[in-house]
Amino acid sequence: MKTAILDSHKQTIKPLNAISKKGLKILADNYVINEQAEEPAGILLRSFNMHDMKFKANLLAIARAGAGVNNIPVERCTEEGIAVFNTPGANANAVKELVLTTLMAASRQLFDGIAWTRRLVSYGENIPGLVEAGKKQFIGKEISGKTLGVIGLGAIGARVANDAVELGMNVVGFDPFISIDMAWNLSRSVKRVLSIEELYASADYITVHTPLTDQTKAMFNQTAFNLMKKDVYLLNFSRGELVNDQDMGRALDHGQVGKYITDFPNEAVLKMNNVIPIPHLGASSKESEENCAIMAARQLKDYIETGNVTNAINFPNTNLPYTGRKRLTVFHLNVPNMVGQITKLLSEYQLNIADMVNRGKQDHAYTIIDFETNSEQIMSEKIVKQLKQIEGIVKTRFI
Ligand SMILES: NC(=O)C1=CN([C@@H]2O[C@H](COP(=O)(O)OP(=O)(O)OC[C@H]3O[C@@H](n4cnc5c(N)ncnc54)[C@H](O)[C@@H]3O)[C@@H](O)[C@H]2O)C=CC1
């Protein structure tokens, strides 16, 4: 593939979190990586909260090395024509392994048992005897034969569900928006239910793997807890805001929820009984950090250099193989006659189109046009100005 960035025009990428070196290496030759950059062309991040950030006009794209994008003001980015990428599935195995680890460890009272054992340190030669006498406090439950409810059967949820089947669990899954790929990948032993109430009624353990949305916010509240089996264990490796903390505190106190295992502790959570707080470690494995950084960097580089889009939240997947021809990209509203208006304007300048692609995603669409001629005149300010005057065009770019 040809690249459009020349060394003399190095663009800047601003990392907002520590990004694996393997990812940054992909950008090293063509870009300046600068954490202090004021006007970057691209931003790379993990969980950094961007909601209060203002964006400069030359910001082209934001790449989230990870899955959740609730830390990014996606709607504002869309209005400003900034592409927002994430890395679907790149950290899913890491999260799945931690979910299953903590599911089994919590079920066997391992965390409480270890904490109790550590406190025996001053008892010298009595320790082995105390251990044998005290272990009856930590009798656990085996997960085999129990029912696991998985809410959200995406990259993480589907993996958890399939492996839980292998561990001998009965698995019930709920996901009204499951993708065709995920449905194909799901073990036939996973029982899919059409209502979350059905899942709540049968699950001994519940694990949630949905994004944080208006629909999922505070979904775990008193009403939901009332529908669950007593002493259910809830695992939350998705986002803290999915849980109503006050209701959870009460449900734990009353034994309605037996344990709350969460990757998202806050002050209220840490004050609750029977909580297993984890410092957001779901995606924190070497492999996952590398996978996410590499995928995010590749997608960002490809978009900046060719305009092609892979895995953006707010732009449609769009690919026109880059041949080195002069290229125009237009992000616009998904309304009739946008492409007609753009091509009409180009024809007024006698610009012959060599190739073109147009894709839509919800309210927006994205058009890539390659020209027959390579003349710099194509990029004339006059054309840019006229394109901007077409109602519904959000952002144009010549490459
Ligand atoms: N603890 C950690 O370090 C990590 C946490 N996450 C969190 O996990 C979430 C899921 O990640 P992935 O599985 O990679 O995403 P994904 O996009 O592959 O899967 C999400 C699934 O949730 C489903 N869903 C959406 N709304 C739903 C609803 N109301 N009820 C039931 N299902 C619903 C979707 O249809 C989709 O299948 C992320 O959005 C993020 O918040 C992701 C990675 C790491």
Ligand SMILES: O=C(O)C(=O)COP(=O)(O)O
């Ligand atoms: O990918 C996600 O959604 C995560 O929550 C992982 O966050 P992190 O990259 O570990 O800060």
